[in-house]
Amino acid sequence: MTTETKPQVETRKPVEYTDARLNANAPAGPLEQKWSKHKFEMKLVNPANRRKHTIIVVGTGLAGGAAAATLGEQGYNVKAFCYQDSARRAHSIAAQGGINAAKNYRNDGDSVQRLFYDTIKGGDFRAREANVYRLAELSVNIIDQCVSQGVPFAREYSGYLDNRSFGGAQVSRTFYARGQTGQQLLLGAYSALSRQVAAGTVQLNERTEMLDIIIIDGRARGIVTRDMVTGEIESHLGDAVILATGGYSNVYYLSTNAMGCNVTAAWRAHKRGAFFANPCYTQIHPTCIPVSGDHQSKLTLMSESLRNDGRVWVPKEKGDARSPDKVPEEERDYFLERRYPSYGNLAPRDIASRAAKMVCDAGQGVGPGGLGVYLDFSAAMKRLGENTVRARYGNLFDMYERITGENPYKVPMRIYPAVHYTMGGLWVDYNLMSTIPGMFVGGEANFSDHGANRLGASALMQGLADGYFVLPSTIGNYVATGGYSQVDSSHPAVAEAVNAVKDRIQKFLTINGTRTVDSFHRELGNIMWEYCGMSRTEEGLKKALTLLPALREKFWSDVRVLGSGNELNQELEKAGRVADFIELGELMVRDALERGESCGGHFREESQTEEGEALRNDDEYCYVAAWEHFGDPSQAVLHREQLQFESIKLATRSYK
Amino acid sequence: MKITINVWRQKGAQASGRLVKYQVDHVSPDMSFLEMLDILNQQLISKNEEPVAFDHDCREGICGSCGVMINGLAHGGQLATTTCQLHMRSFKDGDEITVEPWRAKAFPVIKDLVVDRGAFDKIIQSGGYISAGTGSAPDANSTPIAKENADLSFDAAQCIGCGACVAACPNASAMLFTSAKIAHLGLLPQGQPERKSRVLNMVATMDAAGFGGCTNIGECSAACPKEIGLHFIGRLNRDLLSATIAGGSSVD
Numbered sequence A: 001m002t003t004e005t006k007p008q009v010e011t012r013k014p015v016e017y018t019d020a021r022l023n024a025n026a027p028a029g030p031l032e033q034k035w036s037k038h039k040f041e042m043k044l045v046n047p048a049n050r051r052k053h054t055i056i057v058v059g060t061g062l063a064g065g066a067a068a069a070t071l072g073e074q075g076y077n078v079k080a081f082c083y084q085d086s087a088r089r090a091h092s093i094a095a096q097g098g099i100n101a102a103k104n105y106r107n108d109g110d111s112v113q114r115l116f117y118d119t120i121k122g123g124d125f126r127a128r129e130a131n132v133y134r135l136a137e138l139s140v141n142i143i144d145q146c147v148s149q150g151v152p153f154a155r156e157y158s159g160y161l162d163n164r165s166f167g168g169a170q171v172s173r174t175f176y177a178r179g180q181t182g183q184q185l186l187l188g189a190y191s192a193l194s195r196q197v198a199a200g201t202v203q204l205n206e207r208t209e210m211l212d213i214i215i216i217d218g219r220a221r222g223i224v225t226r227d228m229v230t231g232e233i234e235s236h237l238g239d240a241v242i243l244a245t246g247g248y249s250n251v252y253y254l255s256t257n258a259m260g261c262n263v264t265a266a267w268r269a270h271k272r273g274a275f276f277a278n279p280c281y282t283q284i285h286p287t288c289i290p291v292s293g294d295h296q297s298k299l300t301l302m303s304e305s306l307r308n309d310g311r312v313w314v315p316k317e318k319g320d321a322r323s324p325d326k327v328p329e330e331e332r333d334y335f336l337e338r339r340y341p342s343y344g345n346l347a348p349r350d351i352a353s354r355a356a357k358m359v360c361d362a363g364q365g366v367g368p369g370g371l372g373v374y375l376d377f378s379a380a381m382k383r384l385g386e387n388t389v390r391a392r393y394g395n396l397f398d399m400y401e402r403i404t405g406e407n408p409y410k411v412p413m414r415i416y417p418a419v420h421y422t423m424g425g426l427w428v429d430y431n432l433m434s435t436i437p438g439m440f441v442g443g444e445a446n447f448s449d450h451g452a453n454r455l456g457a458s459a460l461m462q463g464l465a466d467g468y469f470v471l472p473s474t475i476g477n478y479v480a481t482g483g484y485s486q487v488d489s490s491h492p493a494v495a496e497a498v499n500a501v502k503d504r505i506q507k508f509l510t511i512n513g514t515r516t517v518d519s520f521h522r523e524l525g526n527i528m529w530e531y532c533g534m535s536r537t538e539e540g541l542k543k544a545l546t547l548l549p550a551l552r553e554k555f556w557s558d559v560r561v562l563g564s565g566n567e568l569n570q571e572l573e574k575a576g577r578v579a580d581f582i583e584l585g586e587l588m589v590r591d592a593l594e595r596g597e598s599c600g601g602h603f604r605e606e607s608q609t610e611e612g613e614a615l616r617n618d619d620e621y622c623y624v625a626a627w628e629h630f631g632d633p634s635q636a637v638l639h640r641e642q643l644q645f646e647s648i649k650l651a652t653r654s655y656k
Numbered sequence B: 001m002k003i004t005i006n007v008w009r010q011k012g013a014q015a016s017g018r019l020v021k022y023q024v025d026h027v028s029p030d031m032s033f034l035e036m037l038d039i040l041n042q043q044l045i046s047k048n049e050e051p052v053a054f055d056h057d058c059r060e061g062i063c064g065s066c067g068v069m070i071n072g073l074a075h076g077g078q079l080a081t082t083t084c085q086l087h088m089r090s091f092k093d094g095d096e097i098t099v100e101p102w103r104a105k106a107f108p109v110i111k112d113l114v115v116d117r118g119a120f121d122k123i124i125q126s127g128g129y130i131s132a133g134t135g136s137a138p139d140a141n142s143t144p145i146a147k148e149n150a151d152l153s154f155d156a157a158q159c160i161g162c163g164a165c166v167a168a169c170p171n172a173s174a175m176l177f178t179s180a181k182i183a184h185l186g187l188l189p190q191g192q193p194e195r196k197s198r199v200l201n202m203v204a205t206m207d208a209a210g211f212g213g214c215t216n217i218g219e220c221s222a223a224c225p226k227e228i229g230l231h232f233i234g235r236l237n238r239d240l241l242s243a244t245i246a247g248g249s250s251v252d
C-alpha cells in the first residue's frame, strides 16, 4: 500500500504518553507467540475447587452467553443475567451478515497474519496489536466450535462451508448462515448455556437488570440488580464480575440496535472507577433503511453483504426527481466505484457512509428529504438471475419490502447511513480486565479490538473469541492468583450500593414532571447526531457541551415516570437508561473534541485531505483515550495509553 | 389515519384484566404496529395514565420478544410477519383493532400484553443442544454435510421462540416449537449421538409445562412468522416413536 496523501496540518513533535494506570499487560515476546505463552504462564484453578468460586456474568449475548456457558462447563458457579425474558434474545441475535475467520478454505491467500493486518488497518491504526493478533488467531477455533454445536452455516453443494466477502477485505473469509448469522451463533451459545443451566452450574436470571456494581477493597465483588417483574432490588456477590452488556449506539436514539440496548451497566461501572475508552468512536453503517417519519423508533440495517452484488449510486444531477429506471446509465454517479476503484462497493463502512453523506449534502440524494442513495441489484439480477439473488438475500429483500412497501427486485433499494456499532467501551487490558481489578469486560462493551472502525463480520468474531476462549482463561488466572478475601452481604459496601440504587429509583418516580422519557431520549439523539455524528467540528462539539448539561438538568427536574417501583414498569427502566445516556453523551463529545484528528469513524472536519478523506495525526493522537470519572462528565480526567506498533508500520489507510 | 384500539389491560399476574378502548389519531401508514402503540403510550403518559406494557426489543422480526393477538390472530395474521414488522399500511383509516396477550396456560400473563414464556427455555434446557465442550471441536470442514440437509436444518433453526404457534393453537400445544429444535439438531451429523434422549426429554418437559397435545390442526404453522413447516412435527413424532421403541426413557 502507498501513501498518496500528505498531511495538510502542521505536524508537531511526536508525543509519547505513559500512564501507570493503563498497563496493557500484553505478554512480551513475538506477536505470534504471545497468547500461547500467556496461556502457559497463567495460573489454573484445580477443577475440584472451581465450584467454590462464583463468577457473575452480566449479559447473555455472544460474549456473555459463551463466557457463562464455558465457565459453567469448566465447573465454576456462574450467575448470568439479562434484561430480556430469555437469554436467547440478546441483541447479538440481530446480526445478519456473517463472521470472519482466517480459515483460508478458499485458498485465496488468507491467513491469521492477513486478518490481523486487515483489522488493524480497518481500525485506522488505533487498536492494540497484541489483542488483535490474538483475535485473528482464535477466529479459526470459533468456526470449529460453532459447527460442532450444530450452527447451520451456509454450505456449498460439495457439503463444505461457504464463504462470502465483506467490506475492507480482498479475501473471502466471511462465514454466514443466510442473513441470520447472529441468530444462529447466538442460538449455539444459548444452547450451550442451556446445557449448563440443566447441569446446575449456571443460574440464569432473566428480566433482571444490573443497576450498580459492588466494590470491596478496590475489587469488583458483585452487582446490584432489579427484578424487572417484581421490582425487587438484590445484591449478588462473587469472585469476579464479567460485563458483556453490548454497545451504546442508542445514545443517538435512532440506531440499528434493539430498543433495550443500553450503556447502564458500563456507565455504572465507569462511575465506580472503570475507565471509559474512546467513547467517541462510533460506527455509522452505510446501508440502512432511511427514516420514514417522526414516529420512527429505530432503524433497520440492510446487511453489508448486499454490497457484494448491489451497486451504490445517485443521479449525477442535483435534485433529479426521475424514477431510478428513467435515469440513463451515463447520468448515474456510482460514487464508491468512482472514488475507490480497487474496493468499489465494498469500501469499509466509515468511508462508504461518509461518501453517501457527501453526495446527499451535495443535493444528489434520493427519496424523501434527499436523504438516501440507491443500492441497485439490476446488474446482479441480469448476471446471476433472480433466483440466485433470492437465494443469497431473499430474507433481506423481504424485510425491506415489509418495512418500505417497495419491491427491491423491481426498484433499487434506498439506503442511508445509520448509527450501528460503538468501538469505544470500557478500557481493558490484554486479559480483558478493566481498571477495576476483578471486573472483566467482553464483546461490544469493551473497547478492545476494533480501533476507530470495525470491519464487517468482526464483532461476532470478537464476542465469541472473548466469550469462549479469552475470558475463561483469564478469569481462571485471576481466581487462581487470589489475594482477595471472602465477603458476604453484611459488608457496608453492599448496603451502600443497594441504597444508592433504591434512592435513584425513588427519585425517578417522584419528579412528576411534564415530559416523557422518550421525548428526552429523542432530544438527546438529535443533539448527538447533529454535533457528534458522521462528521464533527470543534464549534459543533462545543455547542453540544452547552446543550447536554442543560438537557441533563431538565431531565432530572421535568421527567414524568408513572407507576411504582414494585412492578413491571417499562418507563422506569427507560428512565434509568436515558439518564445514563445523557451523561455518556457528554463524555463522547468531550472525547471527540479532545481528538483533533480524523480516524476511522471519527471524522473531524478540521482534519481532512484535499479529497475529503480522513486525515490521521499519528504524532499527536496515536493513543487510546481512557477517561476516569470524577463527579460528572465535565470533570472526567483523560488518561492516555500510547499505542505501539511493532509488527505493522503506521501507514495512511487507503482503499483507492 | 385514525384508529380505535381495544387493549387488554391487566395490572399484574393475579389481577383480573379487561379490554379498554383508546383512540389513536395521526397514525401514519409507514408506522409499524409497535410504533402505533408507542404513540398511544405517549398519549397516555401525558394524560397521567399508565402506559401499556408490551414486550419488544429488536423490532426487526428476529429476537422473538414481541407478539400479541391482533383481532384474534397471532402477530396479526400477516404471512411470515412478527408484530414488530407489521405496518399500519395493512389497516384502514377508522379501523377498530383488538389487542390481547398470548393466551395459554403455560404462558401466564405478567402485565397487560406481557406474558411469561419461560417454559420454552425449560424445554431447550432439557435437551435442545449438542454436548460439545468448548475447545474440543475438530476442524469445521472435517465433516461435510449435504447441502439439502444443511438447508433443511437451517429452515428449522430459524425459529425465534416467539410463542405464536402456542397462542394460535386451540390446544395451546408447543409441538411446532419443540419439533423445530429436534429437526434442526437431528438433521446434522453432530446431533446424532443425543438424538433419542433429546426427543424423549424435550417432549416430557413440554408435557409437564402444561402445553396441550397436538391434534394436527395446523394453525401453528400458519401463524409462525418464520414459516416453520408442519412436516417438522412429523419428524419429531418419528424420532419419538423410534426412541420409545428403542426402550429409551426420558431420563438419561
Ligand SMILES: Cc1cc2nc3c(=O)[nH]c(=O)nc-3n(C[C@H](O)[C@H](O)[C@H](O)COP(=O)(O)OP(=O)(O)OC[C@H]3O[C@@H](n4cnc5c(N)ncnc54)[C@H](O)[C@@H]3O)c2cc1C
Residues within 6 Å of the ligand: A058, A059, A060, A061, A062, A063, A064, A081, A082, A083, A084, A087, A089, A090, A091, A092, A093, A094, A095, A096, A097, A098, A099, A100, A181, A182, A208, A209, A210, A211, A244, A245, A246, A247, A256, A257, A258, A261, A262, A264, A265, A301, A420, A421, A442, A443, A444, A445, A456, A457, A458, A459, A460, A461, A463
Ligand atoms: C442489526 C445489526 C447487525 C449486525 N450484523 C453483524 C454482522 O453481520 N457481523 C458482525 O460481526 N457483527 C454484526 N453486528 C454487531 C454485533 O451483532 C454486536 O456487536 C454483537 O453481537 C454484540 O454482542 P455482545 O455479546 O457484546 O452484546 P449483546 O448481544 O448486545 O448482548 C448484551 C447482553 O447484555 C444484557 N444487558 C445489557 N445491559 C444489561 C443490564 N444493565 N443488566 C443486565 N443485562 C444487561 C442484554 O440482556 C444482553 O443479554 C450487528 C449489529 C447489529 C445491530
Ligand code: SF4
Residues within 6 Å of the ligand: B158, B159, B160, B161, B162, B163, B164, B165, B166, B176, B177, B180, B220, B223, B224, B225, B226, B227, B228
Ligand atoms: S415455531 Fe414459529 S411461531 Fe413457534 S415459536 Fe418458533 S418462530 Fe414462533
Ligand code: FES
Residues within 6 Å of the ligand: B055, B056, B057, B058, B059, B060, B061, B062, B063, B064, B065, B066, B067, B082, B083, B084, B085
Ligand atoms: S421485537 Fe424482536 S421480533 Fe419483534
